[in-house]
Amino acid sequence: MRLEYLPSPSPWRQTAAAGLAILAALGVAGLVFWAYGVPPLTAYATLLRGTLADPNGWAEVLRRAIPLILVGAGLALAFRAQFYNIGAEGQIAIGATAAAGVALFWPLEAPWMLPAMFLVGFLAGAAYALVAALLRAGLGVNEILTTLMLNYTAYYLVQYLVQGPWRGRSLFGFAFTDPFPPQAVLPTLPGTLVHWPTLVLGVLLALLLQFLLSRTTLGFRLRVVGANPQAARYAGIPVGPTLLVAGLITGGLAGLAGVGEVAGIHKKLLDSGDITLGYGFSAIIVAYLARGQPAWAILTAFLMAVLFAGGDVLKVAFQMPFRVVDVFSGLFLLFLIASDFFAQHRVRWGR
Amino acid sequence: MAEPLLRLQNITKRFPGVVANDGVSLEVYPGEVLALLGENGAGKSTLVSILYGLYRPDAGQILLEGRPVQIGSPLEALRLGIGLVPQHPMLVGRHTVAENLALGIGSPLWPARRILPLIERIAQGYGLEINPMARIADLSPGEKQRVEIVRALLRGARMLVLDEPTSVLTPQEAQALFRVMQELRQAGKSLIFISHKLEEVLAVADRCVVLRRGRVVGSLAASEASREKLALLMVGRNVSFERKRKPAELGQVVLQVEGLKARSSRGAVALREVSFELRAGEVLGLAGVAGNGQSELVEVLAGLRRLEGGQVVLAGQPLEPDPARLFEQGLAHIPEDRIQMGTVPSLSVAENLALRTFHRPPLARGWLTQPAAYRALAQERIQALGIATPSPATPTRLLSGGNIQKVILARELAGSPRLILAVHPTYGLDVGATELVHQALLEKAQQGAAVLLVSEDLEELLALCDRIGVLYQGRLKGPFAVEGLSREQLGLLMTGGSLAA
Numbered sequence: 001m002r003l004e005y006l007p008s009p010s011p012w013r014q015t016a017a018a019g020l021a022i023l024a025a026l027g028v029a030g031l032v033f034w035a036y037g038v039p040p041l042t043a044y045a046t047l048l049r050g051t052l053a054d055p056n057g058w059a060e061v062l063r064r065a066i067p068l069i070l071v072g073a074g075l076a077l078a079f080r081a082q083f084y085n086i087g088a089e090g091q092i093a094i095g096a097t098a099a100a101g102v103a104l105f106w107p108l109e110a111p112w113m114l115p116a117m118f119l120v121g122f123l124a125g126a127a128y129a130l131v132a133a134l135l136r137a138g139l140g141v142n143e144i145l146t147t148l149m150l151n152y153t154a155y156y157l158v159q160y161l162v163q164g165p166w167r168g169r170s171l172f173g174f175a176f177t178d179p180f181p182p183q184a185v186l187p188t189l190p191g192t193l194v195h196w197p198t199l200v201l202g203v204l205l206a207l208l209l210q211f212l213l214s215r216t217t218l219g220f221r222l223r224v225v226g227a228n229p230q231a232a233r234y235a236g237i238p239v240g241p242t243l244l245v246a247g248l249i250t251g252g253l254a255g256l257a258g259v260g261e262v263a264g265i266h267k268k269l270l271d272s273g274d275i276t277l278g279y280g281f282s283a284i285i286v287a288y289l290a291r292g293q294p295a296w297a298i299l300t301a302f303l304m305a306v307l308f309a310g311g312d313v314l315k316v317a318f319q320m321p322f323r324v325v326d327v328f329s330g331l332f333l334l335f336l337i338a339s340d341f342f343a344q345h346r347v348r349w350g351r
Numbered sequence: 352m353a354e355p356l357l358r359l360q361n362i363t364k365r366f367p368g369v370v371a372n373d374g375v376s377l378e379v380y381p382g383e384v385l386a387l388l389g390e391n392g393a394g395k396s397t398l399v400s401i402l403y404g405l406y407r408p409d410a411g412q413i414l415l416e417g418r419p420v421q422i423g424s425p426l427e428a429l430r431l432g433i434g435l436v437p438q439h440p441m442l443v444g445r446h447t448v449a450e451n452l453a454l455g456i457g458s459p460l461w462p463a464r465r466i467l468p469l470i471e472r473i474a475q476g477y478g479l480e481i482n483p484m485a486r487i488a489d490l491s492p493g494e495k496q497r498v499e500i501v502r503a504l505l506r507g508a509r510m511l512v513l514d515e516p517t518s519v520l521t522p523q524e525a526q527a528l529f530r531v532m533q534e535l536r537q538a539g540k541s542l543i544f545i546s547h548k549l550e551e552v553l554a555v556a557d558r559c560v561v562l563r564r565g566r567v568v569g570s571l572a573a574s575e576a577s578r579e580k581l582a583l584l585m586v587g588r589n590v591s592f593e594r595k596r597k598p599a600e601l602g603q604v605v606l607q608v609e610g611l612k613a614r615s616s617r618g619a620v621a622l623r624e625v626s627f628e629l630r631a632g633e634v635l636g637l638a639g640v641a642g643n644g645q646s647e648l649v650e651v652l653a654g655l656r657r658l659e660g661g662q663v664v665l666a667g668q669p670l671e672p673d674p675a676r677l678f679e680q681g682l683a684h685i686p687e688d689r690i691q692m693g694t695v696p697s698l699s700v701a702e703n704l705a706l707r708t709f710h711r712p713p714l715a716r717g718w719l720t721q722p723a724a725y726r727a728l729a730q731e732r733i734q735a736l737g738i739a740t741p742s743p744a745t746p747t748r749l750l751s752g753g754n755i756q757k758v759i760l761a762r763e764l765a766g767s768p769r770l771i772l773a774v775h776p777t778y779g780l781d782v783g784a785t786e787l788v789h790q791a792l793l794e795k796a797q798q799g800a801a802v803l804l805v806s807e808d809l810e811e812l813l814a815l816c817d818r819i820g821v822l823y824q825g826r827l828k829g830p831f832a833v834e835g836l837s838r839e840q841l842g843l844l845m846t847g848g849s850l851a852a
Contacts (some may be wrong), residue, residue, distance in 0.1 A: 002407075006367070007749055216718045217710045224706065228695040233655060234686060235706045236675025 125255015195264025434503025
């Protein structure tokens with residue numbers, strides 16, 4: 001067996017490789033179901049019936065897609081600039097916290113409250129990512145480590161707030177804040193948890209980032225800095241400041257996702273693990289599948305959302321732990337990354 | 352003559368979209384130096400890869416001493432007695448020569464120590480001077496190359512393929528290599544010698560085989576060949592080797608460097624009190640063995656490195672260390688590393704052409720880039736320089752070295768640069784592309800640009816420059832007027848000697 005490198009594989013080949021990877025992931029995930037005592041085909045049928053074949057399922061999928069689109073589009077842009085932000089979990093939590101602060105302690109009137117929450121949430125998420133971006137741009141500190149570690153500080157900050165100073169007076173014994181005032185709660189599609197303003201915002205921002213990346217001078221800078229920092233320096237494109245912009249955008253969008261979750265679904269601030277639900281990590285897969293194209297993140301976020309919603313369905317139908325979602329997304333990422341190799345190499349048999 | 356050691360019969364190798372080798376037949380006799388010539392993309396590398404077991408031919412046969420053989424891997428190639436001396440040595444820098452040589456063949460215990468007698472025997476037998484206990488990282492390119500040759504001989508090579516072996520050597524080192532090649536030849540080894548430098552080929556080869564577009568277009572004895580004849584075969588048209596131009600009409604001082612000091616990235620002193628002047632219309636050459644401060648000097652002048660002492664004046668103004676500003680002031684930079692610095696390999700030809708001016712009209716209107724303007728720019732430049740690319744949207748990583756260099760030239764020389772920094776501008780390029788680069792530089796000089804040409808190719812320097820300086824351990828010797836300067840004198844200066852004698 002020999003491998004031949006293909007410098008520019010055809011799109012057809014790439015699609016086929018990704019398709020086969022998804023089938024393989026479904027196959028291996030099926031083994032997990034089987035080991036759990038659930039026939040794989042039954043599991044997948046239930047998953048589809050509970051999500052895409054059912055109006056309530058659709059609502060669940062869309063609700064899950066909202067944060068994944070926002071975070072995924074931002075990460076796709078950051079990855080193009082080679083800024084590997086894996087701290088979206090923390091940035092979501094910080095965005096949510098900042099929005100909760102506005103909702104609870106800044107008595108604004110109806111038309112101003114939600115925009116203020118989104119704005120402050122964006123700024124807070126951006127500022128949080130900026131810490132890692134500054135360390136990277138200024139001192140060359142690896143942002144993978146800093147953003148990952150900052151997830152924990154965000155987590156414990158929220159813990160401290162909801163158990164300490166911000167703990168609700170009306171909710172004895174629970175580590176929640178008081179509920180948000182009504183003007184700080186996002187409207188939803190009737191009978192669902194789909195906070196549509198965030199969904200619209202996410203889709204628009206993903207398209208905007210796509211435009212930014214492909215049609216603006218800033219996008220050109222981001223792409224050059226990401227693809228070849230040495231050439232950027234040579235051409236006089238400032239590498240550091242460009243990385244900061246990438247950090248601000250990706251952190252800001254994660255912050256917005258956090259605002260949407262607390263203002264649209266929870267209506268209070270609570271333990272950050274219950275807000276982020278792993279969206280920040282799953283969005284890495286969303287961005288990876290989108291191949292660094294923010295607009296494609298709309299589509300790939302939707303696919304990931306089907307898995308998320310499907311996890312809920314499986315939990316209810318077969319008493320499986322919700323974390324089956326992680327098994328799923330982990331397998332998908334594993335097989336898709338491996339499939340890249342087969343998209344770029346041709347296997348030849350024989351001598 | 353005797354039975355050939357190696358015979359290739361109708362070797363054909365196809366890649367998607369190209370036929371890299373199209374029915375190539377050739378033979379190599381024992382005790383013969385066969386030169387393999389051809390432009391970039393003519394199929395030399397593919398043929399070498401087939402010989403070394405990296406690719407398999409789609410059709411055709413390889414006969415070793417008359418018996419058909421299959422070469423499935425480099426290991427099999429070595430077992431059959433075919434050794435490769437790669438263009439860029441593949442050695443472990445932190446290990447000693449002996450440790451590197453013992454890799455893969457040494458005994459499990461004290462591999463390096465046990466192999467010492469063997470190394471000494473081979474080294475002495477062929478006049479290969481190496482110190483087995485030296486660390487690879489401390490060796491010069493020529494010494495590393497000798498290690499590669501010893502490695503191939505240790506494995507019992509009867510045939511050696513030398514892939515552009517002189518491209519990294521000083522003239523003296525190259526002469527030493529040629530002596531080794533003669534020794535090997537006399538011992539009955541066969542050598543395949545790949546080079547772009549026709550003078551060398553004529554000096555050391557017994558026979559020349561010329562490839563063009565994957566086919567053998569000529570096979571002749573070196574005694575019947577000439578530079579012009581070989582170039583005609585390689586390129587398919589007459590190539591001018593005439594580079595001399597009218598004596599330069601020198602204009603004003605464009606660049607003034609005085610007492611320049613700088614450190615390398617590792618913090619070592621790289622430039623000590625370098626001073627020179629460069630006038631409009633002048634081509635100043637900078638020779639030197641790699642690592643004697645050339646890169647640092649160019650980086651300082653290009654605004655990429657801080658100067659620690661002295662001053663640099665560009666067109667009457669102190670030099671600002673900002674590459675973007677400098678480009679606007681008329682500084683063009685053809686960098687040493689054309690792939691990692693000169694281009695963004697994953698971006699398209701059009702985008703690479705726009706790398707310097709993407710933020711200015713017509714390529715940008717405010718924040719918005721103008722795709723139509725990119726396309727127009729690309730089409731114009733692709734035509735003007737004859738850049739071979741499937742389309743303006745093709746990523747430059749898919750282009751050949753010569754075409755990548757054309758993209759850089761098209762971008763850097765587009766305006767009317769005042770000062771051109773050209774670093775190894777023809778390194779690894781074929782005859783045709785080299786001619787184009789030389790002509791472009793001379794044309795700009797004629798139009799009044801000052802050119803600083805850094806090169807390890809002394810022929811190139813002597814042909815193009817008005818004056819040549821030599822950097823040795825961070826000090827500049829000269830510059831000397833090119834009239835009356837010889838290769839040997841330059842070689843001497845490059846290794847620390849002086850012209851006094």
